[in-house]
Amino acid sequence: MRISEAAARSGLKVDTIRYYEAEGLIPNVTRGSGGQRRFSPENVDWLTLLYWLRETGMPMKVMQRFAALYAAGDATIPDRKDIFLDHSRLLAKRRDDLDRCDEILTRKLEIYEEYLR
Amino acid sequence: MRISEAAARSGLKVDTIRYYEAEGLIPNVTRGSGGQRRFSPENVDWLTLLYWLRETGMPMKVMQRFAALYAAGDATIPDRKDIFLDHSRLLAKRRDDLDRCDEILTRKLEIYEEYLR
DNA sequence: ATACCGGCCTAGAGTAACTTCAGGTCAAGA
DNA sequence: TCTTGACCTGAAGTTACTCTAGGCCGGTAT
Numbered sequence: 196m197r198i199s200e201a202a203a204r205s206g207l208k209v210d211t212i213r214y215y216e217a218e219g220l221i222p223n224v225t226r227g228s229g230g231q232r233r234f235s236p237e238n239v240d241w242l243t244l245l246y247w248l249r250e251t252g253m254p255m256k257v258m259q260r261f262a263a264l265y266a267a268g269d270a271t272i273p274d275r276k277d278i279f280l281d282h283s284r285l286l287a288k289r290r291d292d293l294d295r296c297d298e299i300l301t302r303k304l305e306i307y308e309e310y311l312r
Numbered sequence: 313m314r315i316s317e318a319a320a321r322s323g324l325k326v327d328t329i330r331y332y333e334a335e336g337l338i339p340n341v342t343r344g345s346g347g348q349r350r351f352s353p354e355n356v357d358w359l360t361l362l363y364w365l366r367e368t369g370m371p372m373k374v375m376q377r378f379a380a381l382y383a384a385g386d387a388t389i390p391d392r393k394d395i396f397l398d399h400s401r402l403l404a405k406r407r408d409d410l411d412r413c414d415e416i417l418t419r420k421l422e423i424y425e426e427y428l429r
Numbered sequence: 430a431t432a433c434c435g436g437c438c439t440a441g442a443g444t445a446a447c448t449t450c451a452g453g454t455c456a457a458g459a
Numbered sequence: 460t461c462t463t464g465a466c467c468t469g470a471a472g473t474t475a476c477t478c479t480a481g482g483c484c485g486g487t488a489t
Contacts, residue, residue: 199465210448213467218446229455231466244420247413255446269427276424279417286410286417293403293410296364300396300403303361307393310386316436327477330438335475346484348437372475 201234205242206250212242218255220245220262252289253282318351322359323367329359335372337362337379369406370399 202209215221216232221241225233234242248258261278264271319326332338333349338358342350351359365375378395381388 197465208448209466211446214447227455229466231455244416247409247416249446250409251413272424272427276421276428279421279424283414283417286414290407290410292364292367293407296368297400297403299361299364300400304393304396304400307389307396310389311393314437325477326437328475331476344484346437348484366475 196234196239198232198234201232201239201242204239206246207242215242215245218259220255220258222262222266248282251282251286253285257282313351313356315349315351318349318356318359321356323363324359332359332362335376337372337375339379339383365399368399368403370402374399 196204198209198212201207202212205212207215212221216224221238223235224238225235227233245258249255257278261275264275264278313321315326315329318324319329322329324332329338330349333341338355340352341355342352344350362375365378366372374395378392381392381395
């Protein structure tokens with residue numbers, strides 16, 4: 196499929212996909228006769244993964260490292276596992292942050308409510 | 313207190329505080345005789361709020377609007393309440409995102425585990 | 430009194446991660 | 460064949476910091 200469909204399916208924007216490819220974050224992207232990118236379902240799965248990793252705050256350098264490990268073959272699976280475990284810890288931290296911010300907002304909203312009565 | 317202490321208490325960096333002040337995000341910052349910033353406990357509470365809002369993804373433009381509303385007095389409390397309610401919805405969305413990413417990571421990790429057996 | 434020096438100041442350059450733009454090419458339908 | 464919407468590249472612009480350079484302030488040890 197072409198880039199616009201890959202964008203629609205993965206959640207990433209067309210421009211972001213091109214940018215990510217230029218930065219080496221997407222392996223195995225082929226080109227059609229006229230130089231246009233062609234995306235396989237596997238490419239789209241990969242993009243979707245990148246979308247969620249980015250959405251939850253993984254820095255690009257880490258994604259870059261992850262893509263390089265993937266390209267280097269199955270021997271790098273333990274390293275990739277470590278990246279995911281680290282990110283999982285980050286997710287937990289972010290959940291705590293959200294809860295803490297929610298508390299603060301709730302308190303402020305109560306004060307506003309009090310004031311508006 | 314001085315800026316380094318305000319930074320330590322709020323979670324923001326010294327540079328970020330100076331930047332935020334230049335952008336109009338921090339009301340009522342006074343200066344000592346030599347031009348150095350002086351922060352009251354109220355300033356620190358405000359900085360702490362900004363820290364958590366930023367940490368959970370509030371764009372600077374919204375913080376700017378919030379600061380302007382605050383400076384405009386109590387009549388803007390309903391507007392400020394709306395900003396908080398909007399942000400609260402954003403927090404809920406982010407929690408969903410985290411859960412979804414966690415699922416994806418868990419699935420990938422299972423596949424890796426399978427492979428490493 | 431003064432010399433020191435870590436913390437504070439500003440203006441401006443640098444960075445990360447996109448996003449938009451300008452100018453040109455491709456390809457599928459009328 | 461002609462058109463027109465999607466695609467291409469390289470470069471400039473944006474957001475939200477972050478860091479650097481060069482200079483000033485202020486608490487304290489001599």
